[in-house]
Amino acid sequence: MDCEILENTVLLAIVTLISVVQNIFFAFKVENESKIANSKSSQKTSSPAFDKVYTANQNCTDAYPTFLALLWCAGIFCSQGPAAFAGIMYLCVRQKYFVGYLGENTQITPGYIFGKRVVLFLFLMSMAGILNYYIGVFFGSDVKMYIKAVSNTVSPFLLIP
Known part of the structure; x- marks a missing residue:
């Protein structure tokens, strides 16, 4: 494979694999709880x-395809x-949401709201990147460096609850 392509997607692949491991963990929790419920x-x-x-x-699971599409488009x-x-932030939030769902109902909301904010950030990054592509095709201008600078600056704000 082309080394440049791998350099531009390796972090996305790592996040995707971590999300797969998280999905397996969730599935095992469901299976384990099913066995406990049926044995009782x-x-x-x-x-x-x-x-x-x-x-x-x-x-x-319902939100997973949207997350993956936005992750890869933004990246x-x-x-x-x-x-x-x-x-990574979304996966942490999803874990918080899952664990919160098992506890009290008041614990669900922070994970849900924070997850929506991360998805919105990925969506805006995707739209900015696609818009930059079409600006380059039609006008011959490339503002990708500005978009990268803004996204690099704004991404730490995702840590604010």
């Missing part, structure tokens, strides 16, 4: 704990570093 009762009814784990896993079209940082 002879009937095939689900327990409240299983319902919470299953719902949390389903909610995380390829805009800047790999801030996109990978935002991806």
